[in-house]
Amino acid sequence: MLDKSYRPQDVEGKLYARWMEQGAFAAGRNDSEDAFTIVIPPPNVTGNLHMGHALNNTLQDILVRFERMRGKDVLWQPGTDHAGIATQMVVERQLAEQGITRHDLGREKFIEKIWEWKEKSGGSIIGQLHRLGASCDWDRERFTMDEGLSKAVRKVFVQLYKDGLIYRDKRLVNWDPKFHTAISDLEVEQKEVNSHMWHFNYPIEGEEGRYITVATTRPETMLGDTGVAVHPDDERYKDLIGKNVVLPIVGRLIPIVADEYADPEQGSGAVKITPAHDFNDFEVGKRAGLEVINIMDVNACLNDDVPEKYRGMERFEARKAIVAEIESLGLLEKIEDHTHMVPYGDRSGVVIEPFLTDQWFADAATLAQPAIRAVESGRTKFVPAKWTNTYYDWMRNIQPWCISRQLWWGHRIPAWFAEDGTIFVEETEEEALAAAKAHFGKDVDLTRDEDVLDTWFSSALWPFSTLGWPDKTPELEKYYQTDVLITGFDIIFFWVARMMMMGLHFMDDEPPFHTVYIHALVRDEHGAKMSKSKGNVVDPLDLVDKYGADALRFFLSASAAQGRDVRLSEQRVEGYRNFTTKLWNAARFCEMNECAVAEGFDPFATKDPINRWIVGEVAKCEAAVREALEGARDGYRFNDASNAIYSFTWNVFCDWYLEFAKIPFQGEDEAVKAETRSTAAWVLDQILKILHPFMPFVTEELWGNVGASRAADLVVSDWPVYPENAVDAAADAEMIWVQELISGIRGVRSEMNVPAGAKIPMIFNEGSDEHKARLDRHWDVISRLARLESRDVDADLPKGSLQFVHDGASVALALAGAMDLDAEKARLQKEISKLTGYMTGLNKKLSNEKFVSSAPEHVVAGEREKLAEAEVKLAKLNEAADRLSEL
Template identity: 90%
Template structure:
């Protein structure tokens, strides 16, 4: 016998271990040629499960469990990313506690420390994914620094270099002065800062007393200016184009150039150009042929390219000194308060410096072309489709990809330098030495590039490197192309686009996936983005502890509407825990009524209309879930699938069918009783199958508990397949009529505030013979569900009868004897007055322009929602009052 309540804490770990030990998650379990593959977006080895991970992996697991039950050979490929800068930072912090730096240890010893850390503490997120129920093939878990994946990285780098698609160049990069490395745009966090705009006068060469005024938010960079730009159509400066200014403090003679980058509407219309310390200025400098002077070192302190008094100064200290000196020279025009965006390293927390340095770059523009075509041709599609344009915008305007990082932890660049700095790029040092010997004619000493590759470089190979590439493995042949990639919009550029580039280039023009499903953000219940600084971060593990993994998973699936952010409501998670309880109680009810599938039972041959109806409803529910999860129409609609199985389980099975089944359960007709018991047990089994992808733990526990001698665990049971004629139209029409009648009566009772315990008579007039027959045959259940004491057909209506029309027939409910009509009229009038007063207050608040403009958007929307709910309630109260007035 099932326990009275479901306790997920006692079940989840037990079932997960059972699945793991049975090999249920493993690919290759069956001989199906029909494969289904998903690669997990590899979380950082340093990471912990957050709500974004929970959403992402829940959606993947739903598809994986669904397709596994459908008989496909499923591979959900798991793994973690080595997360170069994040991991190095963790270990460096630990060393700092011992007053040790990585430089004290040296490169090899420091890397050994990182491997030790990974073995002991890294990858805790994997265990957290287990708690969520993620059914990945864990025996195939990969790490981006595994030897097999490292081999793939080396091969890709060498091949792209020899094809001219990787090269070394001196360009501007995002430089992190704390970690001493270039970082990607993704690792740059733009923060709004209240600062100043400084306006300096630059003297025109040879024109005493004439100046051109430039404005800057970064005075410290002016020592590296090599030009001033004005718009070619700006009449104020046409006579100055081609002339020179004398750079204050430095004394350098720099040209005035014409370039459309200068905006005549902004400031003075003239802009200082510092090619070595601003990305836009770098491009202007290239067009105008300006000198590029780097005035900072790796610590963002001024170097020897500046006047001696400034050498070695930290950049922001230099800023103060420069402003003071400009003012003392009489060249400070004005200082304005100014709010602007400043780039910070998302991990270091320091201001990022555009920095000119030698780096390795990939020719992203060339690699992007096949990736653009694949989407244009429909070989890969984005869901929701709106993200297609985001992808195109990025890819069609893509810049060279800086792939080198000045770190120690990561894939070391397979490039070696000869005595004259000749570069030899090979997969191994032995091959590089051989190439050098062939070049120089004798053995020479080489030294390997100190840099490592951007983490995204190895992640870009994930869909095929994890399958054994560059070796031609059976897994590669069977599971590539993968099916759907589920990820967040924030890494379309940095991961999705790069996987497309690399997959097409190295896998014979085959995209790495046919669909990219972009899920939304998980926000707090007010719609605000979660952040530690706001204190509104919710730990998914806390919710699992309180409500169980199934409740959290179902909430996430039910909330995952395409293009709409998820608002995390603990109350809704609790509501889905109640859904778990509802399912558990329904199973207990079936068990207490001896519901079991009899030998030879054919659900599609049942006789009773109620049983024929519920069998058809099961088939309709399965079709809705399957269509939403197959993704063939309108992409993957997780919320529709969850909504369909929820509505069927709670509303159709629990609230209607089991109530209807009580009649035969308690009756004397053994044939109908036996058929209903088998039908109820069969329907419960179908529900467990349909719900399993969403709520794997409670469904598996019930599957193993409510029936003896299961031939297989639910996780690998067959997905339901029903005959085309599963829906009985006559039974469907009959039960819809019955439900409509009961619902109509219940609605009137609730609207009129009829006491719950009061039984009222029913008068049924103007119905046809079919309706009258239905009323008679189902009277026992109708009277119990609608709390009726008697029925009359085609009878005279007594005074005080409330009427409504149902399927053409008149349904009358004499209420006078069941309630005090005058007291109810008074109650309604009082409630209407109270509600109207409440709405007056809300309207006054929302009419206050100061409140609307200054209060947080979520607060204002909350007040609007309250008003909308009140308006609906008021309309219902007034309708009820009008009905009573007629009695």
């Protein structure tokens, strides 16, 4: 016998261990040629489970459990990412607590320390995914620095280099002065800063007393100026184009050049050009042939290319000193308050410096073309479709991808340098030495590049490197192309686009997936983005501890409407815990009534209309869930699938069918009782199967403890398939008629505040013969569920009767004897008066412009919601009062 209550904390760990032990999640469990593959977006090895992970992995798990039950050979490929900067930062921080730096240890010892940390605690998020119920093939777990994946990285780098798609160049990059590495544009966070705009006067060479005024937000860079730009059509400066100015403090002569980058409407219309420290200036400098002078070192301190007094000075200290010296020279025109965007490293939190340095780049523009065509042709589609344009916008304007990082942790670049600077790019040092010998005609010493690759370079290979590429493995043959990629919109550029580029280039023009499903953000209950600084971050494991994994999973899937952010509501998570309780109690009810599927029972040959109806409802539910989860047409509608099985389980099965079934359970017709017992047990089994992908733990626990002995666990059972004629239209119409009649009577009782225990007479007039027959067949059910004392057909109405129309028939309820009509009228008037006063207060508050403009948005929205609810309630009260006045 089932326990009185379901305790997820006693069940979830036990069940997950059993699934793992029996290899329930392993790819290749069946010999189906129909494969279904999803690759997990590999979480950082430094990471912990957050709500975004919980949503992402819940949606993936729903699909893989669904397709596994449908008989497909499913691979859900798991793994973690080495996360270059993030991981190095964690270990460096640990060393700093001991007063040690990585330089004290040296590269090899430091990397050993990272591997030690990774083995000890780097996989904590995997255990957290277990708790969520993620059914990945954990035996195939990969790490982006596993030897097999490293082999793929080396192969890709070398081939792209030899194809001319990777090259080394001296260019401006986003330099992180804290981590001493280049970072990508996508790793730069733009923050609004209140600062100043400084206006400096640069003297015109040979024209005493004449100046050109330039404005800057970064005075420290002026020591590296190599030009001043004006617009070619700016009449104010036409006579100065081609002349020089004397760069203050430095004394260097720099030219005034014409370039459309200078905006005559901004400031003075003249801009200082510092090609080594500004991306726009770099391009102007190239067009004008200006000198490029880097005035900073890796720490963002001024170097030896500035006047001696500034050498070694930190950039922001130099800013103050330069402004002071410019002012002392009489060249400071003015200082204005100015708000502008400043780039910060998203991990280091320091201001990023445009920095001229030698880096490795991938020709992203060339690699992007097949990736654009794959989406244009429909071979890969985005769901929701709106993200297609986001993808196009970025891919069609893509810049060279800086793929080198000045870190120690990561895939070291397979490039070696000879003493004369000749570069040899090969997969191994032996091959590089051989190439060098062929080049020079003798053995030479080579030095390996110190840099490592951008983390996203290796994760771009994830869909095929995890399957054994570059070797031609059976897994690669069977599971590539993968099916749907489920990910967040924030890594469309980081990861999705780069997987598309690499997959198409290295897998014979085959995209890595046919669909990219972009899920939305999980926000707090007020719609705000979660952040530690706001203090509104909710740990998903706290909710799992409190309500169980199934409740959190179901909340996330039911909330995952395409294109709409998820608002986290603990109250709704609790509500879905109550759903597990409802299911549990329904199973106990069936168990107490000895429900079991009899040998030879055919649910599609039942005779009783109640049973024929519920069998058809099961088929409708399964079709709705299946169509919402399948990728065809507008599939991946997780909320629709969740709501279909929820509505069927709670409303149709529990609230209607089991109530209907109490009559035969308590009756003396043994044939109907036996059929209903088998039907109830069969329907419960179907619910467990259909609900399993969403709520794997409670469904598995019930599967193993209710009904007949099982041949296998639910996790490896088959998805239900029903005949096309599963829905009996006649039974369907009949039971809907019965439900609507009962609901109509209940509605009147509720509206009129009829005491729950009062039984009332019903008069049924003007109904068809079929209506009367239905009333006779189901009177026991109708009278019990609607709390009716008696029925009369085609009879006169007693005084104090209230009527409503049901399917053309007139249904009258004799209320006078069941309630005090005068007292109810008085109660309604009191409620109406109280509610009207409450609404007056709300209207007064919402008409107050000061309140509406100054109160938080969610507070105002809450007040408006209260008013809307009150208006609906008042309309119902007025309607009830009007109806009572007629009696």
